[in-house]
Amino acid sequence: MAPDPRSVVLHFWVRDTGIGLDAEQIARLFQAFTQADSSTSRKYGGTGLGLTISKTLTELMGGRLWVDSAPGAGSTFHFTARFERQSEQDFERRKARRPEFQRRRVLVVDDNDSAREILGHMSTAFGLQVDVTDNGGSAVALSVLAHEKGRPYDMILLDWMMPELDGIATLKRLQAQPGLTLPKVVMVTAYGHSEAMQAAQHSGVGLAGVLTKPVTASTLFDTFNKVIGSTPFVEQTRQVVQRESIRSSAARLRGLKLLLVEDNAINQELAIDLLHNAGVEVTLAGNGQEAIDILAQQSFDAVLMDCQMPVMDGYTATSILRQDPRFATLPIIAMTANAMSRDRERVLAVGMNDHITKPLDVSTMFATIAKWAQPRADAAPAPVVAGAVPEPALSALEARRARTGRGGTPAEAAMPDLPGIQVRAGLRVMSGNVPFYQRMLRKFADSERDFVVQFRAAQALPQADAATRLAHTLKGLAGNLGARMLQDVATALEEASMAEPRDDDAIAAGLDAVGVELARVVEGIDRLVSGRAEGPDDSDAMTTAADAPAGADIPAILRQALLTMFEELAVLIENSDADAVDKAAECVERLRGSSLRAMAHAMSLALREYDFEKASASLVLMRRALA
Numbered sequence: 001m002a003p004d005p006r007s008v009v010l011h012f013w014v015r016d017t018g019i020g021l022d023a024e025q026i027a028r029l030f031q032a033f034t035q036a037d038s039s040t041s042r043k044y045g046g047t048g049l050g051l052t053i054s055k056t057l058t059e060l061m062g063g064r065l066w067v068d069s070a071p072g073a074g075s076t077f078h079f080t081a082r083f084e085r086q087s088e089q090d091f092e093r094r095k096a097r098r099p100e101f102q103r104r105r106v107l108v109v110d111d112n113d114s115a116r117e118i119l120g121h122m123s124t125a126f127g128l129q130v131d132v133t134d135n136g137g138s139a140v141a142l143s144v145l146a147h148e149k150g151r152p153y154d155m156i157l158l159d160w161m162m163p164e165l166d167g168i169a170t171l172k173r174l175q176a177q178p179g180l181t182l183p184k185v186v187m188v189t190a191y192g193h194s195e196a197m198q199a200a201q202h203s204g205v206g207l208a209g210v211l212t213k214p215v216t217a218s219t220l221f222d223t224f225n226k227v228i229g230s231t232p233f234v235e236q237t238r239q240v241v242q243r244e245s246i247r248s249s250a251a252r253l254r255g256l257k258l259l260l261v262e263d264n265a266i267n268q269e270l271a272i273d274l275l276h277n278a279g280v281e282v283t284l285a286g287n288g289q290e291a292i293d294i295l296a297q298q299s300f301d302a303v304l305m306d307c308q309m310p311v312m313d314g315y316t317a318t319s320i321l322r323q324d325p326r327f328a329t330l331p332i333i334a335m336t337a338n339a340m341s342r343d344r345e346r347v348l349a350v351g352m353n354d355h356i357t358k359p360l361d362v363s364t365m366f367a368t369i370a371k372w373a374q375p376r377a378d379a380a381p382a383p384v385v386a387g388a389v390p391e392p393a394l395s396a397l398e399a400r401r402a403r404t405g406r407g408g409t410p411a412e413a414a415m416p417d418l419p420g421i422q423v424r425a426g427l428r429v430m431s432g433n434v435p436f437y438q439r440m441l442r443k444f445a446d447s448e449r450d451f452v453v454q455f456r457a458a459q460a461l462p463q464a465d466a467a468t469r470l471a472h473t474l475k476g477l478a479g480n481l482g483a484r485m486l487q488d489v490a491t492a493l494e495e496a497s498m499a500e501p502r503d504d505d506a507i508a509a510g511l512d513a514v515g516v517e518l519a520r521v522v523e524g525i526d527r528l529v530s531g532r533a534e535g536p537d538d539s540d541a542m543t544t545a546a547d548a549p550a551g552a553d554i555p556a557i558l559r560q561a562l563l564t565m566f567e568e569l570a571v572l573i574e575n576s577d578a579d580a581v582d583k584a585a586e587c588v589e590r591l592r593g594s595s596l597r598a599m600a601h602a603m604s605l606a607l608r609e610y611d612f613e614k615a616s617a618s619l620v621l622m623r624r625a626l627a
Contacts, residue, residue: 005085006084006085007062007082007083007084007085008082008083008085009062009063009080009081009082009083010080010081010083011078011079011080012078012079012080012081013076013077013078013079014076014077015074015075015076015077016074016075016076017074018074018075019071019072020069020070020071020072020073020074020075021067021069021070021071021075022070022071026067026069029051029067030051030052030055030065031052051065054079058079058080058081061081061082061083062081062082063079063080063081063082064079064080065077065078065079066078066079101126101127101128101224101228102127102128102129103129104127104128104129104154104155104224104228105128105129105130105131105146105151105152105153105154105155106123106128106129106130106131106153106154106155106156106157106224107130107131107132107133107139107142107143107146107153107155107156107157107183108120108123108130108131108132108133108156108157109132109133109134109135109136109138109139109156109157109158109159109162109167109170110132110134110157110159110162110188111134111135111159111162111163112159113134115159115188115213115215116132116134117132118215119132119157119188119215119220120132122215122217122220123157123220123224125217126220126221126224128224131146131153135162135163135164135165136158136162136164136165136166136167136169136170136173137164137165137170139156139158139170139174140170140173140174140177143156143174143177143180143183144177144180147179147180147181152181152183153183154183154184154228155183155184155185155186155208155224155227155228156174156183156184156185156186157186157188157211158170158171158185158186158187158188159187159188159189160187160188160189160191160196160199161189161190161191167187167188167189168199168200168203168205171185171200171205171207172203172205175205184208184227184228185206185207185208186207186208186209186210186211186223186227187200187207187209187210187211188210188211188212188213188215189210189211189212189213190212190213191212196210197210197571208227209223209226209227211223246362246363246366246431249278249363249366249367249369249370250277250278250279250366252370252374253275253278253279253280253366253369253370253375254278254279254280254375255279255280255281255375255376256279256280256281256301256302256369256373256374256375257280257281257283257299257300257301257375257376258275258280258281258282258283258300258301258302258303258304258369258373259282259283259284259285259291259294259295259298259300259302259303259304260272260275260282260283260284260285260303260304261285261286261287261288261290261291261303261304261305261306261309261314261317262284262285262286262304262306262309262335263286263287263306263309263310264306264473264476264477265443265447266440266443266444266447266477266480267306267335267358267476267477267480268284269440269443270360270429270430270440270480271304271335271360272284273433273436274360274362274365274431277431278366283298283300286309286311287309287310287311287312287313287317288305288309288311288312288313288314288316288317288318288320289311289312289317290311291303291305291317291321292312292317292320292321295321295327295330300330301331301373301374301375301376302330302331302332302333302369302372302373303330303331303332303333304333304335304356304369305317305318305332305333305334305335305352306334306335306336307334307335307336307338307343307347308336308469308472308473309469310469314334314336314352315346315347315350318332318350318351318352319350319351321351322350322351331353331372331373332351332352332353333352333353333354333355333356333368333369333372334347334352334354334355334356335355335356335358335360336355336356336357336358336476337357337358337472337473337475337476337479338357338472343355353372354368354371354372355368356368356369358475358476358479358480359425359429359476359479359480359481359482359487360429360480361428361429362428362429362431418441418521418524418525418527418528419520419521419523419524420483420485420486420517420520420521420524421441421481421482421483421521421524421525422482422483422484423482424482425482425484426441426480426481426482426483427482429480429481429482437481438528440480440481441481441525441528442525442529444477444481444525445521445522445525445526445529448474448477448518448522449518449522451470451474451514451515451518452511452514452515452518454470455467455470455471455493455511455514456511458470467497468494468497468498471490471493471494471497471510471514472494474486474490474514474518475487475490475491475494478490478521483517483521484614484617485517485602485617485618485621486514486517486518486521488599488602488603488605488606488614488617488618489510489513489514489517489598489599489602490514491602491605492510492513492598492599492601492602492605493507493510493511493513493514493598495601495605496509496510496598496601497510505592506597506598506601509594509596509597509598510597510598510601511598512598513596513597513598513599513602514598517621554591554594554596554626559626561590562587562590562591562626563623563626565583565586565587565590566587566619566622566623566626568583569583569584569587569619570616570619570623573607573612573615573616573619574616576610576612578610580607580612580615581604581607581608584600584603584604584607584615585604587600587603587604588600588601588604596622596625596626599618599621599622599625600618600622602618603615603618603619603622606618
């Protein structure tokens with residue numbers, strides 16, 4: 001690899017003393033589904049796919065993967081990867097934000113000296129104020145004393161299996177203390193996550209979480225962020241990096257002359273607003289044919305091309321343009337709500353340079369355009385709108401604090417939580433522009449509230465893809481606005497519409513799921529417009545008439561079995577366990593023909609991409625429907 005002062009290549013290796021490999025086996029080792037010993041009675045299991053995936057990942061990170069081995073002498077697997085260097089100034093700024101846990105108090109309770117010392121040391125390193133003890137009785141006494149002094153613990157890390165008084169018994173005793181405000185309790189155990197949760201449930205005690213040993217700094221840090229409710233340091237760092245990336249890329253785009261090819265009015269306005277704010281001159285085309293006609297008369301530095309449009313889609317338009325020598329090198333970048341690898345391959349196959357996925361990420365969008373296009377030297381920069389690159393939207397917690405007068409910004413305070421919408425995610429797409437975001441929400445509600453009627457009408461049209469295109473558009477719009485569950489069920493409906501052979505039951509179930517979630521989202525937006533938006537404490541409790549049909553067709557005898565399955569799935573998803581993929585597929589089959597099948601399918605899709613957060617949101621919706 002060529003040296004680069006902005007990055008560094010690291011070399012890792014793992015050595016074993018196993019059976020070893022000969023030259024022929026090594027030559028086949030990194031092929032998918034290859035075994036060194038492929039006999040049906042082989043002693044050593046595995047498919048060989050893991051090494052293929054690992055090799056691909058290392059190459060994507062600018063490195064390589066190889067092995068040194070000989071029969072009977074074990075193996076040494078090596079890999080390299082390239083990492084960007086962190087500037088000293090950047091490091092100091094991020095490090096200064098580290099004490100977000102200061103003034104938070106944690107009690108570590110573990111009878112094992114080493115475990116107690118490790119947990120205490122890691123907690124202190126994160127900036128928390130830490131007390132430690134080796135038994136449950138002392139933990140109760142310290143908690144009572146801390147409460148009496150007006151300095152109660154925010155959290156207790158409590159070992160489960162301790163002599164005399166175990167973790168469950170300690171927690172029961174804490175709950176029995178009169179007047180004691182119980183801290184958040186996380187059970188720490190060398191046993192399984194599900195076993196600890198079940199033991200707590202059977203004993204009638206509540207846990208804020210479970211940590212399995214060995215506890216790493218990463219899992220402990222994530223637990224603190226989740227349980228105490230602090231803004232994650234990782235998120236703060238991401239905001240810093242995003243803000244700097246947007247500013248850097250936007251500076252390189254000023255004066256760029258760009259053709260935007262997009263048929264949806266909301267997407268048009270959003271993209272134009274973001275690009276104008278960066279000083280980009282934008283011309284609009286409503287479909288691929290219009291784009292070809294405009295390019296025949298004007299020159300542009302780049303084209304942003306939507307893929308799914310009426311009249312002529314982006315794939316066809318790009319293929320036609322690439323046949324003309326005038327446009328052979330013109331940067332054409334796809335904008336699509338499809339993010340699977342097969343979609344990227346199709347984009348590249350027709351001659352596009354790159355793709356930007358929806359929901360839009362401003363930082364990625366600007367960086368991708370800047371990678372392929374530069375304004376001409378004589379270009380006159382379009383005026384940059386004031387506040388074009390604002391601070392990223394705050395966390396949900398900070399937004400709640402702003403609304404209740406406990407910190408935050410006036411902009412966030414003006415934006416309440418909405419049913420079915422992750423406001424923070426939507427604001428991030430809008431570069432934190434609250435009035436613009438609210439305008440986009442109103443336009444979305446007006447244009448999409450009759451989606452179910454429009455979809456059914458499109459099914460009767462001679463154009464086979466008309467209904468599919470509507471689902472695709474809804475998916476992209478929902479993603480841009482932060483309506484992630486609606487995005488998921490719209491994705492499931494789109495895939496059901498494209499499936500061969502056609503499955504009318506799956507389409508109907510998908511449309512029902514979209515109707516339920518869309519009604520919830522639209523009602524929330526209508527409440528916002530009318531000034532009746534629900535607050536953060538009661539938005540989850542809000543119900544609508546449209547919510548009632550979800551799951552109503554599932555017989556009572558099946559409900560309990562499904563709820564048990566959902567409980568098992570919740571544990572697997574919480575642990576980021578790959579077994580959740582198979583369990584979700586089983587769930588989809590159990591829900592065949594029901595109104596919840598599309599939601600289950602959306603969850604299954606998310607798990608197949610190992611997006612456990614998205615899958616968890618789908619599962620919450622299904623559990624709520626059966627409750």
